[in-house]
Amino acid sequence: MTQPTPHGDMPESLAARTGAIRLLAHVLRDGRMLSDGASGLDGPAAARALRLAGLTLRHMGQADAMLKTRMQRQPAAKIRDILRLALTELCAEGSAAHGVVNDAVAMARMSPKTTKQAGLVNAVLRGLTADMPATLAEWEALPAPTLPIWLRKPLAASWGRDRLEAIEAAHLRGAPLDLTPKPGVSVPGAVELPTGSLRLEGGQVSILPGFAEGDWWVQDAAAAIPVRLLGDLTGLRVLDLCAAPGGKTLQLASGGAHVTALDISGKRLRRVSQNLDRTGLTAEIVEADALEWTPEEPFDVVLLDAPCTATGTIRRHPDLPHLREARDIETLTKLQYQLIDRALTFLNPGGRLVFCTCSLLAVEGEHQVSAALKRHPSLSAIPLDPASFGLPEAAASPHGLRLLPDLWADRGGLDGFYMAVLRTAGATPA
Numbered sequence: 001m002t003q004p005t006p007h008g009d010m011p012e013s014l015a016a017r018t019g020a021i022r023l024l025a026h027v028l029r030d031g032r033m034l035s036d037g038a039s040g041l042d043g044p045a046a047a048r049a050l051r052l053a054g055l056t057l058r059h060m061g062q063a064d065a066m067l068k069t070r071m072q073r074q075p076a077a078k079i080r081d082i083l084r085l086a087l088t089e090l091c092a093e094g095s096a097a098h099g100v101v102n103d104a105v106a107m108a109r110m111s112p113k114t115t116k117q118a119g120l121v122n123a124v125l126r127g128l129t130a131d132m133p134a135t136l137a138e139w140e141a142l143p144a145p146t147l148p149i150w151l152r153k154p155l156a157a158s159w160g161r162d163r164l165e166a167i168e169a170a171h172l173r174g175a176p177l178d179l180t181p182k183p184g185v186s187v188p189g190a191v192e193l194p195t196g197s198l199r200l201e202g203g204q205v206s207i208l209p210g211f212a213e214g215d216w217w218v219q220d221a222a223a224a225i226p227v228r229l230l231g232d233l234t235g236l237r238v239l240d241l242c243a244a245p246g247g248k249t250l251q252l253a254s255g256g257a258h259v260t261a262l263d264i265s266g267k268r269l270r271r272v273s274q275n276l277d278r279t280g281l282t283a284e285i286v287e288a289d290a291l292e293w294t295p296e297e298p299f300d301v302v303l304l305d306a307p308c309t310a311t312g313t314i315r316r317h318p319d320l321p322h323l324r325e326a327r328d329i330e331t332l333t334k335l336q337y338q339l340i341d342r343a344l345t346f347l348n349p350g351g352r353l354v355f356c357t358c359s360l361l362a363v364e365g366e367h368q369v370s371a372a373l374k375r376h377p378s379l380s381a382i383p384l385d386p387a388s389f390g391l392p393e394a395a396a397s398p399h400g401l402r403l404l405p406d407l408w409a410d411r412g413g414l415d416g417f418y419m420a421v422l423r424t425a426g427a428t429p430a
C-alpha cells in the first residue's frame with residue numbers, strides 16, 4: 001500500500017514538479033517573482049520546486065528552440081511549461097527519463113483543460129528520450145540563452161560583446177552561497193574569499209553551523225563590498241537609506257556604527273528586524289519614504305543601496321529578465337537621482353555617501369555618479385583601488401568600482417554591482 005506523503009498521495013518528485021509548473025505560471029503569466037514562494041508547497045518539495053523553476057527559466061531559450069522543431073502548433077501555455085521543465089531536467093540536470101516523462105504526462109492529465117494534450121506531451125518526450133545521446137548533443141549544440149534585447153543592447157555598448165557573452169554564460173552557471181561573518185567567525189567547509197566573504201556551494205541555510213547563533217548572514221560577496229569601502233565604522237552615525245532586507249544594516253551594526261535603517265516597505269523592514277534579532281545586533285528602524293523623511297540630526301555616513309533593475313542578480317534570480325522591462329529603467333534612474341540628492345542633505349559637512357546598485361547597467365551606476373558630481377561641484381569621489389578590497393584590477397571604474405558576474409569565474413563569480421564613495425565639502429567628521 002502506498003504511504004501517504006506530506007503532499008497527499010503525490011510522491012515528492014511529482015509534487016515538486018507540479019509546484020515548479022505553478023511557479024513558472026506565476027512568473028511568466030502573472031508577472032510575480034519566484035521568491036514570492038507561490039509553489040503551494042513547503043519543506044524539501046518547495047525548495048526543489050523553486051530550484052526546478054529557476055533552472056527552467058535559465059534554460060528556457062534552449063528548451064523552446066528544441067520544442068519548436070517538434071511541434072507544428074504552439075500548445076497551451078501550461079503544456080509548454082511542462083515540456084520546458086521536462087526537457088530542462090533531461091538535458092541540463094540529467095534526470096532519469098522515465099520519471100520525467102511519466103510525471104510530465106501525469107501533470108498534463110491533472111487538469112480538464114490540458115488532459116487532451118497529455119498524448120502530445122507523451123509523444124514529444126518519448127521521441128526525445130528514445131535517443132538521449134542525440135538529444136543531448138542537439139541541446140549542447142544550441143546557442144547559449146541570451147538576455148532580452150533591451151538589456152543586451154546597453155550592456156554590449158558599455159562592456160563590449162565579449163564581456164556581454166561572458167556575463168550571459170555566468171548567468172547560466174548560477175551562484176554559490178555567500179555568507180558575511182561577524183568578525184572572527186568561520187564556517188566549516190566554507191572558503192574565505194579575498195574580500196572577506198565565506199563561500200559554500202549551497203545547502204539549506206537554516207541548518208548550517210552558526211545560523212541559530214547569528215554568527216553570519218546570507219549576502220552575495222559583491223553586495224558585502226560597499227560597507228567595506230568605509231573602513232572603520234566604530235562610533236559613526238550611519239543612515240542605511242534603503243535598508244531592507246538588511247544585509248548592509250547588519251554589516252554596519254556589526255562594525256560598531258550607530259545605525260538608522262530606513263525603508264519605505266514595512267513588510268521588508270520586518271525582515272530587517274528578524275535579521276537583527278537573530279544576530280543580536282541593533283539598529284533604529286524607520287519606515288518612511290526617503291524622499292519625504294527628515295532626520296533630527298545629520299549623519300557621518302549615508303549608505304544608499306538604491307532601488308534598481310537588480311539585473312546584477314540575474315544569476316540568482318533567473319526570473320528577472322522575464323519580469324523587468326525597458327521602461328523600468330527610466331522610472332528607476334529618476335528615483336535614484338532624486339534619492340542621491342536627498343541623501344546628500346542628510347550628511348554632516350565632510351560626510352560620506354556610499355552609492356551602490358546591484359545593476360549591470362551603467363545608467364544605474366557610473367552615469368548616476370558622474371551626473372551627481374556635475375550637479376554638486378563641491379562633492380568629490382574618493383578614489384578606490386580594487387586591490388585594497390581583494391578585488392581584481394578589472395573592477396576599477398571611473399569614480400568607483402564596477403563588478404560584473406563574469407569576474408572571478410574560477411571562484412564561482414560575483415553579482416553585478418556598481419559602488420562609489422562621495423565626500424561632501426567641509427570638515428571631516430572625527
Ligand SMILES: C[S@@+](CC[C@H](N)C(=O)[O-])C[C@H]1O[C@@H](n2cnc3c(N)ncnc32)[C@H](O)[C@@H]1O
Pocket residue numbers: 223241242243244245246247248249262263264265268288289290291305306307308
Ligand atoms: C536594493 S534594495 C536594498 C537592499 C538592502 N540595502 C540590503 O543590503 O539588504 C532597495 C530598497 O529600497 C527601498 N525603497 C524604494 N524606494 C524607497 C524610498 N522612496 N524610500 C525608502 N526606501 C525605498 C525598497 O523597499 C527596497 O527595500
